[in-house]
Amino acid sequence: MRVIHTIAGLKELLQQHRQEGKTIGFVPTMGALHKGHITLVERCVAENDICVVSIFVNPTQFNNQEDLRLYPRTPEEDYELLRSTGADVVFAPSVEEIYPGPDIRIFDFGLLDKVMEGAFRPGHFNGVAQVVSKLFAFVEPHKAYFGEKDFQQLAIVREMVKQQELPVEIVGVPTVREQNGLAMSSRNQRLSVEQREHASEIHRIMRESTLLTEEQSPDQIIHFVTGSINNVPDLRVEYFGIVDGDSLQPVSTWQDSGNIVGAIAVYCGDVRLIDNIRYR
Known part of the structure; x- marks a missing residue:
């Protein structure tokens, strides 16, 4: 090499x-x-x-x-x-x-x-x-x-x-994850052991939200994910958007696109983490 x-x-x-x-x-x-x-x-x-x-x-x-x-x-x-x-x-x-x-x-x-x-x-x-x-x-x-x-x-x-x-x-x-679901990132090196566990809730909550799309609109899912993550110690959502996977523009219904992605940025302490999940 x-x-x-x-x-x-x-x-x-x-x-x-x-x-x-x-x-x-x-x-x-x-x-x-x-x-x-x-x-x-x-x-x-x-x-x-x-x-x-x-x-x-x-x-x-x-x-x-x-x-x-x-x-x-x-x-x-x-x-x-x-x-x-x-x-x-x-x-x-x-x-x-x-x-x-x-x-x-x-x-x-x-x-x-x-x-x-x-x-x-x-x-x-x-x-x-x-x-x-x-x-x-x-x-x-x-x-x-x-x-x-x-x-x-x-x-x-x-x-x-x-x-x-x-x-x-x-x-x-595709995104590679740690055993607890946290998306691998160079910034994870700055997290304490306890913060890593808290940060693993980001993916878990987003994954849970994919099971709610039959009953809830994109706006309701955004409210659910943001509120749930903000209730976890150390975590603060900067943004969470549900968007068309090509244009990256927000969708208002699940019928708006066949390619729908949820993208998020969360502060864990002072470390900024990003992740995403596919809905459609």
Whole structure:
């Protein structure tokens, strides 16, 4: 496994593989790797000749500087973990390497980035699009792998690829959960043992809500989920929306769409967690 820190070094290595006719898969991460990331990497290894993993904590997608400062960084542990997965290349650039100057590009995703995460983290998805578009330009992958836990991010990346007509297939991979149901996240490292147990109620309550759709409207389900989670110690719902899985716009009845998803953000103490569940 090669660890590369420069764009020039990455391009030179991948050009050699391309000339040999090899397919290139790509998993962009911000490090602090867990089983969810490893599932993406293993899928990438299985489906491509060369698997590239990036580790880069992207400053332009953080609208909270304290969150950026506290984001866990564990490069040596990450490298060790990736060696065991069969990854071929790790791209671990500095901020200066990715942003030699300010990136002033503004992306237009219509209504996709105006709801849920976009409403509560202004500028977040523009930052995501900035870094992912840069990474795609450096790696030029045939396939790129993203977790479905970041449901809205996946929709944004698909839209960006469509708008820019990029020759990359975006592969969504199902959310990986801890034994108690909590969606795996690098931020889980900041939770105490007790908080992890409380946070497991997020998925349990959302799962329970899927059994109520025959009797309750989307608005009633939102009220049930929000109230139930807010009654759990340490937990505070920032938003919970039930939306069309393609447009990400709210639905008012279960007949509005054949693809309906509930997406949530919850603070557990001062740690912000996201999750989602499919209703239709």
